[in-house]
Amino acid sequence: QQQVKQSPQSLIVQKGGISIINCAYENTAFDYFPWYQQFPGKGPALLIAIRPDVSEKKEGRFTISFNKSAKQFSLHIMDSQPGDSATYFCAASLWISSSNTGKLIFGQGTTLQVKP
């Protein structure tokens, strides 16, 4: 029940196209949903995040769509560029009240390749 399922595993998009990555979860106790971007040899970097009381959040070319009833959320990358080629991870945060902290549960990752 703590899993976050991410798809697709890999994605190839032409420059200028829209990249869409989907995630699904079961645990309704998750209270924060970030997306991380990871380039080869680097650590994951926070890209954009959303709280479950919001249905959409946009930052530049990146948009998160959140469907609370379906327990799904997705990342849309508009006007995809070769520089967007990276691995993207969705995640969900679970608050642990006994420890007064949250822990991130990550999806399996999506390798995005944007072709010039």
Added chain:
Amino acid sequence: DTAVSQTPKYLVTQMGNDKSIKCEQNLGHDTMYWYKQDSKKFLKIMFSYNNKELIINETVPNRFSPKSPDKAHLNLHINSLELGDSAVYFCASRKDYSTYEQYFGPGTRLTVT
């Protein structure tokens, strides 16, 4: 100026050895984490410390022992290394209980031969 730093970047060692990875954050954050990223890039939390106190231990083998000398540092010591320990280990930090954002270090690639 690096927010979360780790040393070393690469670590190659033989089975049975003991090794340590160091992590430092200069963000003034209260909470630090260790994550393991396996060969399939799956990221999983291992430990979390808050102000030098262990608060999350995700049933990691006791060969792994985190140590936090102060809230800016979280080191990971691994005893009797096994082939399956080969992975990339990431340190991360979070400001405090009122925030959600976690900031990751550059990772340490551990290869056990």
